[in-house]
Amino acid sequence: MKKLEIIIRPEKLEEVKELVNSKGVFGMTVSMVSGCGLQKGRKEIYRGTEININLLPKIKVEMVVKDGAVEDLIEGIVKVTKTGQIGDGKIFIYNVEDAIKIRTGERGDSAL
Amino acid sequence: MKKLEIIIRPEKLEEVKELVNSKGVFGMTVSMVSGCGLQKGRKEIYRGTEININLLPKIKVEMVVKDGAVEDLIEGIVKVTKTGQIGDGKIFIYNVEDAIKIRTGERGDSAL
Amino acid sequence: MKKLEIIIRPEKLEEVKELVNSKGVFGMTVSMVSGCGLQKGRKEIYRGTEININLLPKIKVEMVVKDGAVEDLIEGIVKVTKTGQIGDGKIFIYNVEDAIKIRTGERGDSAL
């Protein structure tokens, strides 16, 4: 099992959800995060004083999937989330040692 | 060291905290997330138009523990968080390569 | 590639950002979390009734970096975030199997 940790622009979440559904993956966990990278934020002015906003809103999608599903998913996600502008985000891949489905107690791949 | 990443229903957090305390684990990090899985959300109507709410509020609890503590904790957590209804959540287990306690600089198991 | 997962006091975020910039690391993802550990929270009183607040606000910083950069970063981060009081936080290190930069499709170290 692998975990895909996908950092995307907020407005791309809906498309990722649709893609993922179409690939037969059902579970995912989403959170609101802030990020910076090459995209360096922007300057704002508040009451005449500059503020550097260097963390921009992003969405993090976490998905634990079977080993075999990884490559296909990555390809699909890159396709729907890419705009070509900096700030598009990243996908990180981790190994997952085990998974437990609380409702049933199942473990391993069948817990997904 | 292993990390348990536990996705639960929001109302189960308090019980998890109590359980974990009773097992002698002290550290954990909690965040608000949204998730979907088999539980598919619900339809709402706003001003006459349907909205699909397919991400439901969940709580993510992260806990880094010694290798030996994993199985016992899993068992306990499943017990307190299981309702048998879909939407109960998952536990994912990851390997942690190292841990540092910032206050003391200690590393490894003694940093937990 | 390794992921550093750094739990710190909220007021230390700015210093971590500066440090990390100075080390030539550009990407990071930040989220608001709540945590407990040795620091056990506090008691509050609401309308005459006690409440135990045992989850305190923390900031989680996630940074995926090249293997070689890890130790130097840890040292720097510990230096700027340490106050010596309990509640300073932890750094956890995970292995990252792969990374993809969505904008370009690059993978591995060059995706960071």
Add this chain to the structure above:
Amino acid sequence: MKKNFMVLLAIMMIVLIPSAVFAADEPTAASNAVAINTVWTLIAAFLVFLMHAGFTCVEAGFTQAKNTVNIIMKNFMTVAIGVIAFYFIGFGFMFGDDVLGIIGNKGFALIGTEGMDFGIPLHAYWFFQAVFAATCATIVSGAMAERTKFAAYLLFTVFVCSITYPIIGHWIWGGGWLSKLGFIDFAGSTAVHAVGGFSALVGASMVGARIGKYSPSGKVNAIPGHSIPLGAIGVLLLWFGWFGFNPGSTISGTTPDIASIAVTTLLAGSAATISSMLFSWIKYKKPDISLTLNGCLAGLVAITAGCSAVTPNGAIIIGLLAGVLMIYAVEFFDKVVKIDDPVGAISVHGICGGFGTIMVGFFAKDGGVFYGGGFAKLGIQTLGFAASAAFAVIMAFVIFGVLKAAMGLRVSDEEQREGLDIGEHGIQAYTNISASENFVELEL
């Protein structure tokens, strides 16, 4: 309000002319006096209307975010339903010709009102009374918040504004038996607040506590409200509205009483704010904002009965006591009798309403115990409060009993956990993210 015969007589003496003589031709001193009284009463009524915004904010702020839509809907519908119920039914029971000292008999839908004379045009008087009526019901919504079925609450409102409140109002202000006894409840510590508060007591106890309020072990848990700023804005709007509620209850702008009533209202509210802040500071080590805000309301509720009868110093003392009494009352209901009242409505309106009514017996410049008036007035005040509260309790018991049997008062535990906003209204109060072409709704 007609209050009692004496006030009525006084007003009539001042006016001395039928209200129909409203500047038909050239203005006269008499027609101008009617105009001043009308303008005053209407503006006061507008301020009372705004109290509904105050109640909405207080109750929403002091409850959880997941029930915010529901509590707002309850408060908002209370105005609408209360006004319509009072129009078709309540006003007639309250101000129609007296039947046996108990109930009025005409004026339903403003029909048959010829000959009714309130010193100002009937519509102005009716308007003031109508916005008043709805405040009584709205008190109940706060005490029953976060677990009561929406439909059940709405039906209860219909009954309170049609029957309970108008009947007690008739006793006190409509020429009924209490007004004949000389019972003083100038702007409604009993008629509005205690009636609301004691109805709330019955409602809150019949619907049961919120899940999690009382642990099986008997431990009492706090469930903090989700927005203190909302609660504070609400209290300030209520205080503002109270300057319509109390001074406006003269139904006359040509009496200097309006000024002294404004003064007692201001002083009592201020004194209670200070005493509850200090007392919470001493008792719980830190000045508690939620009790201080409640304390202010407690003082205002307490002065409402006697605002025209006591001195400024009397108002300050009543306020100081009410602020402290309320804190004890909150603890008592919360921890001893274990009736779950999320916003403290029973203590603020019920207990302090009763307290304020009885204090008139002590502090009335004219006839109070402390002014050498003996105990007669005190007796009447106590009787009036007790009878009204008892009637409110009985009525609430009957109405909620029937509703409970017919449809149930309480939402399912699952709905309660998820929040009544989703369960009853299918929407949440706050939406955090919403971006992108294909609309994103995150449930955070």
Add this chain to the structure above:
Amino acid sequence: MKKNFMVLLAIMMIVLIPSAVFAADEPTAASNAVAINTVWTLIAAFLVFLMHAGFTCVEAGFTQAKNTVNIIMKNFMTVAIGVIAFYFIGFGFMFGDDVLGIIGNKGFALIGTEGMDFGIPLHAYWFFQAVFAATCATIVSGAMAERTKFAAYLLFTVFVCSITYPIIGHWIWGGGWLSKLGFIDFAGSTAVHAVGGFSALVGASMVGARIGKYSPSGKVNAIPGHSIPLGAIGVLLLWFGWFGFNPGSTISGTTPDIASIAVTTLLAGSAATISSMLFSWIKYKKPDISLTLNGCLAGLVAITAGCSAVTPNGAIIIGLLAGVLMIYAVEFFDKVVKIDDPVGAISVHGICGGFGTIMVGFFAKDGGVFYGGGFAKLGIQTLGFAASAAFAVIMAFVIFGVLKAAMGLRVSDEEQREGLDIGEHGIQAYTNISASENFVELEL
């Protein structure tokens, strides 16, 4: 407002003395009557002013958090710009001497106002009219929210408050052709609300829908507002302000009409609240708070034309119908014509404004169809509404057309996605964390 000649005559008959006779020496009945009228008009105007807070809250609550600063700025600037534009230009067009029944010709910057007599001091009259004027423009901001350029909106406001509204206002209240025909629009269902609503219709359709509102496939998506409590506070403030808007439009506190107008306003709002709640409950299975809040406003808009002309029962019926009509209108614009109106301004103000104006033809006690008055009044009401709406549409078309050509109406898609707060004002409405020596700003 001068309303029409008859009302004007009536006021003058009552006053009978030039307003200059304002208690120069000793007060007289006549000078007191002027004082009462002045006090009443000013206080009513203050309440109308507060409606701007109401609009601000409603529009902010019903749109997304990322556009909150922008919508607040629009509403806030509308007051300021509207007042100044009305001072220099609008008032003169509206209330100057009539030219061909179409436009006024003096009183710009309050110059040349000698001889103008409104029964109360000129400044009091002007003040009331000025705060009124800005409400008309503010309606448009809601319908065009979340995608319109700030500068373009501001310029539009200048024109509406200088030209569109004053000219139509002249027709109806300033002695123009509609007032000569006997058109009844007491407090402005047409002059204010329909004019605002139909301008909004043009604006919303010319600026186009928000990204994501209509999927390429034609699917209609909902974009929920970010804060229901804000929206609800706004509606309650608006309702409160409406008691200045309608009863204050008498410009006289010495007429008993102020009371009956307050009553019809209260009843129509309540009835519409109830009907829209029930209808949304039936239609969508749950009582929808956002439609209920809109429903209340729909009832208030609808009664505004006839508030002094209909009976309480008439007001209730008009309110009940408006509450339901508004829901159909919202669906119609949202799903059939696909004009994206985030807050429902077109339906509430445009449609229900027209509906209320026409209903006067049926429900006017004096001359309405249902009171045996035949169809003459109905015809005039329909004509008056149609002419005003048509003129508003044309003006909006011209003004927005020029602005679109000159500077564009719509922000870039990128700015819209990120939110207009950042794009237009460089700041966000809510800041969640901020701690530490080196200031932390998290964009969460």
Add this chain to the structure above:
Amino acid sequence: MKKNFMVLLAIMMIVLIPSAVFAADEPTAASNAVAINTVWTLIAAFLVFLMHAGFTCVEAGFTQAKNTVNIIMKNFMTVAIGVIAFYFIGFGFMFGDDVLGIIGNKGFALIGTEGMDFGIPLHAYWFFQAVFAATCATIVSGAMAERTKFAAYLLFTVFVCSITYPIIGHWIWGGGWLSKLGFIDFAGSTAVHAVGGFSALVGASMVGARIGKYSPSGKVNAIPGHSIPLGAIGVLLLWFGWFGFNPGSTISGTTPDIASIAVTTLLAGSAATISSMLFSWIKYKKPDISLTLNGCLAGLVAITAGCSAVTPNGAIIIGLLAGVLMIYAVEFFDKVVKIDDPVGAISVHGICGGFGTIMVGFFAKDGGVFYGGGFAKLGIQTLGFAASAAFAVIMAFVIFGVLKAAMGLRVSDEEQREGLDIGEHGIQAYTNISASENFVELEL
């Protein structure tokens, strides 16, 4: 307010009868005039009361979420403490018989007030003055927000409302030396706003800047407020309340001045809103909402002194200038003298209060420089402002100095970082999640 002898004389000439003659029997023109004045003054006072809600919202919105409970408590307690302090002490110093032009000597706790005549019932006059008094102290809370000890602030409030404000108020409105000189400060640009603003200047500099406001390197950091909507609602409520503050200061509803004062107040606020928006747009590239909201207040503060003395055009010019001046003042205090004022209170109330007072010397229709009146008036205006500001500064210096020595003004750095809500009140303003049987409190 008594303002000065001339106004007092004028009022007495109008009234001509002791205020006791308040419709004892049949209403007369004289008794009606008193009633109109009383009704007007009370309603104006109610609006002034609501300004406390405005201040609360503005100060809470423009500061950080972690200090929201604290700032609300400060504003709320200011009303309560201010009123009680003014009752027992302040009123006597302000309006008792004049002693050497400096201080009043009776009327404490409303004792010994026989023979005091303000043209309206004493209680009405007192009420208006009492709600006024508290506004002065509340200005200070904003400038010292986010780092000041709660207890120290409360004690300061007691002194301001008992001593500082009443003494200066006596000079200006109570028959003291400035009123004898003919100093014009109609509704308190100096007496209320500059006194508050200059006290705030001392307080903010003595308590020191918030952690993180100024980096060791000298860099100035911005610390954005947590809720713009709250701030905007606050400004609109303040503007609404200002229509009580300025026109109500006539203490008379029978003078046409109430209308022209309302007009100047509306125009100055609007003009300042526009000028500050445009100026921030030019200077910082985008229209800044927080400066625009402050700009509106700056214009209102500036017109307060001369609202009855200048023309509408004069009001517009004063407003335009104040809007721009305020922005320079904010920059000056923020970046040059480095006094940390989170809400801009010093600039808005202190600087624009002084500016407005002095502008009367130029723009007064009667005696202003621009109306050929020479420089005498200008001199008196400048003197009056300077003397009052100096006295306020000295008093603040003494009071805060003593408090600092006795108990400290500033909370610990740790408390400041965590937020004063937890430190001083043990509770947070917003609670996000709360669910389940065993109550869950997430500190997010």
